[in-house]
Amino acid sequence: MKQLPLDLSGDPSYRRDDFLPAAANAVALAWVERWPDWPGPALALAGPSGSGKTHLLRVWAERANARVLKPADLSASAFAAVLDAIGEARAVALDDAQAVAGDADRERQLFHLFNWLRERGGWLVMAAVEPPARWPVALPDLASRLRTAQVAAIEAPDDALLAAVLVKLFHDRQVQIGGDVIDYLIRHMDRSLAAARAIVDAADHQGLAQKRPVTVKLLSELFAAGEG
Secondary structure, eight states, X not given: OOOOOOOOOSOOOOOGGGOOOOTTTHHHHHHHXXXXXXXXXXXXXXXXXXXXXXXXXXXXXXXXXXXXXXXXGOOTTTHHHHHHHHGGXXXXXXXXXXXXXXXXXXXXXXXXXXXXXXXXTOEEEEEESSOGGGSOOOOHHHHHHHTTSEEXXXXXXXXXXXHHHHHHHHHHTTOOOOHHHHHHHHHHSOSSHHHHHHHHHHHHHHHHHHTOOOOHHHHHHHHHHHHO
């Protein structure tokens, strides 16, 4: 069955209270909550798309008052401004960090950022699909730095976590659903937290538009429309 062409617009909440602990993310969550009692200054959160690594990165950023960056922020022209923005917190959260690999300018700036933070007793947390050792990094000095980062793997969400996320998302919208709805979605949805948010959003909008409760029948119609 094809996945629904759902609208992913809207900013998700990255609060700690909205992060649901589960076996799939237990190790990574433990590392984040252990901060700053780490054996080294760098941590890589590695997991598949939609596994919640960006959420956990943001949880740490809030905890450490870290500056959140994207690879596009790591350029020679912007680097001085980035360092100024980091300020006294000396903490950086780099999302989609794997995208730095293969870009000579960004690789150099990330290497400089590593050194700048280490010299000041700072911290770096990176989120990526793969562990840093698997990134196609061309700069040997950066590759060496990346190998020193602690890696915390996040697995794809299991049925229990997907069910808990779906229940919470529907509850947050005050949408009443039955257990059959959750069972149906787990069997048919893309197995990611992003997909869970999108499906709940689409179901809620469809139910409101048609003045119908969210049921398996309504969801099956949504999926059927997605195939068209």
